[in-house]
Amino acid sequence: QVHLVESGGGLVQTGGSLRLSCAASGLAFDRIAMGWFRQAPGKERQFVAVIDGSGTTFYANHAKDRFTISRDKMKNILWLQMNSLKPDDTAVYLCAARPIAYYSPTPERYNYWGQGTQVTVSS
Numbered sequence: 001q002v003h004l005v006e007s008g009g010g011l012v013q014t015g016g017s018l019r020l021s022c023a024a025s026g027l028a029f030d031r032i033a034m035g036w037f038r039q040a041p042g043k044e045r046q047f048v049a050v051i052d053g054s055g056t057t058f059y060a061n062h063a064k065d066r067f068t069i070s071r072d073k074m075k076n077i078l079w080l081q082m083n084s085l086k087p088d089d090t091a092v093y094l095c096a097a098r099p100i101a102y103y104s105p106t107p108e109r110y111n112y113w114g115q116g117t118q119v120t121v122s123s
Contacts, residue, residue, distance in 0.1 A: 002026035002112045004095045009117030016085050016121070022078040022095030022114055029053070029073040033103045035110065036069060036080045038091035038119075045107045048093070049080060053101025060105065062088075085121045092116040 008020040020036070027034075035050030049059045049069040057069050068081040078095055096110035104110070 002097065004097060004112055004114035006093065006095050006114045006117040009093060009119045011120045011122065012085055013122050014086060017081070017083045018085065018119060020080040020082065020093055020095075020117060020119075022080075024076045024078060024095075024097065027076065027097055027099075027112075029071055029076060031101055032097050032099055033101060034071065034078050034095065034097045035103070035105075036067075036078075036093060037096055037107055037110075038089075038093045039116075040091040043091075045094070046091075047105035047107070050103040050105065051078070052103040056103070058103050058105070082119070085119075087121045087123045089119060090121050091119060093119050 003025045005023045033052045036048040039045045066084045071078045094116040095114040097112040098110045
């Protein structure tokens, strides 16, 4: 059974940083792609970043040069380091996994989701 549990969200001022974590169980990291998405109130779920089975990373334009996705295969943990945060980054951030090693920016292609962690950036 697959479980994804996010943590690390919170309230931060503009320009600040947060590091999100996603603890995963029931998955083999080298056989899956894992990603971060976010959803703000009244908006669609939005791709943030993904790391594929080989460890290659992909970022949405809004996350490039500010966010870094990484993983620890031994501990089955996925991270998202977020720097230079802006109020537009305010959202619930969700960890997701798909049982295929290739990346996808499309939420519908992910089978497993965590419950999300709230990130709020104040101006």
